[in-house]
Amino acid sequence: MSQATTHIVVVGGGTAGWMAAAALSRVLGQRATVRLVESEDIGTVGVGEATVPHIKAFNQMLGLNEADFVARTQGTFKLGIQFRDWGKPGDSYMHGFGVIGHDVGMTPFHQYWLKGRMAGHAGDLLDYSVNTVAAVRGRFLPAPVDVPASNPLAGIGYAYHFDAALYARYLRAYSEARGVRRTEGKVRHVDLHPESGHVSAVVLESGERIYGDLFIDCSGFRGLLIEDALHTGYEDWTHWLPCDRALAVPCERVETPTPYTRSTARPAGWQWRIPLQHRTGNGYVYASQYLGDDEAAACLLANLDGTPLGDPRPLRFTTGMRTKSWNRNVVALGLASGFMEPLESTSIHMIQSGISRLLQLFPSNGVMDPVLQDRFNAQTRFECERIRDFLVLHYTATKRDDSPFWNHCRTMPIPESLQANIDLFRHSGRFFRHADEMFGSVSWVQVMIGQGIVPRGYDPLVDLMPDADLPRFLHGVREVVSKNVDLMPTHQQFIDRECRADRVAT
Secondary structure, eight states: OOOOOEEEEOOOOOHHHHHHHHHHHHHGGGGEEEEEETTTTOOOOOOOOBTTTHHHHHHHTTOOOOOHHHHTTTTTEEEEEEEEEESSSSOOEESSSOSSSSSSSBHHHHHHHHHHHHTTTOOOOGGGGGGHHHHTTTTTOOOOTTTTTTTTGGGGGOOEEHHHHHHHHHHHHHHHHHTTTTEOOOEEEEOOOEEEEEEEEEEETSOOEEOOOOEEEEEEGGGGIIIIIIIEEEOOOTTSOOOOEEEEEEEEEOOOOOOSSSEETTTEEEEEEEEEEEEEEEEEEEEETOOOHHHHHHHHTTSSSSSOOOOEEEEEEEEEESSOSSTEEEEGGGGGEOOOOOOGGGGGHHHHHHHHHHTTTGGGGGOOOHHHHHHHHHHHHHHHHHHHHHHHHHHHHHOOSSSSHHHHHSSSOOOOOHHHHHHHHHHSOOOOOOOOOOEEEEEEEHHHHHHHHOOOOOOOOGGSSTTHHHHHHHHHHHHHHHHHHHHHHHHHHHHHHHOGGGGGGO
């Protein structure tokens, strides 16, 4: 039985819109037509310049050349995130991608580190990960193709920093080369089918009606289709994640780019620093209940590396999610589906995972089947709630009591699911990943240890290793990691050799 062509209309461009258009055109081919509507007069948020390693799979699915992609987006590489002043002022730790040490059988390495720490012969946790050691030393190298699995270099995980506007432009060219039709214009009205309540067409200010079977809402916080037209509803999580505003500003690059993002806690939120080849991205995410906009701008501008390249751009948001990301024949992606503040660079990943879910559950012959929609929405909720818990962990696991904001975060009630994870880790350093949630044990362990959640014990299977062997084991891992990092080029040397932006016209 032949499949009818599904007519897909993407409303909104930016990173979300063009990621959707690129993936749909690549995977569906002749099975679908893709038309994207956007207006040059409507700006995009564009704060998603830092990513997580999952984006490599998305780019590989599209068949993108990594060196070309990085060069054309003024990109750099990211081995993790450095957190400053989160546990208490003066603290610093790394949440690195990749692995920590190497596990022994089924027992995670950090359990051996915990026993060694209690005995006084273990270094800082970051000393046992290639990612975190390379990050603080300013070095970078992808895992060599022929390296054996036992070599620490095999465990390197990395993502990217890039200019989100250039990434959207890059994907637009990719999409249009594969038949995606772009229409310039603003949506004036949304036509709903009188019986089904489905969106039948979007009407532009020019009067043109654009019909479709499936509509992808990438219209940003407004949710032009998912909310304005379908009144889907929104679940507010500001009682757990109280930051509701951000200021973003780029500044001149004054030093070689670090292979990591930096997040620095401030009195009413936190400041990001994202190094690109041509500039440095900066922003202050804060809670307006505790800080005025002018004070936030002054704090941000006082803590830049270089001269600002414009005035801080304000953003207002409500952390949370739509009650349904797929409602009738509308699928919301990106900010239209909800917002998790960019603390762990999850925004672009959530666009990617939404696209992946849609392709896995793509309807036959344009028919919107409730069974598919229910599974899509259930998986979306699971992902959002698990990411939410991980973000809340950063705020609640603190000893800071130097401002009303941090007093609130330290003492606020937290989700039961998060409390259960913290309690288990405090007991014996254990963490169990639920299904395919985004952040695994390595991430949770680094943040909990980094912010002062110290387990009372450790997995008793560690005691199967003789006590005399443990110091040698830990020392050996630390030395091998350090020596392998010494073999890496600097981050800047790797960029200059492989993907320097001035080699291509952007």
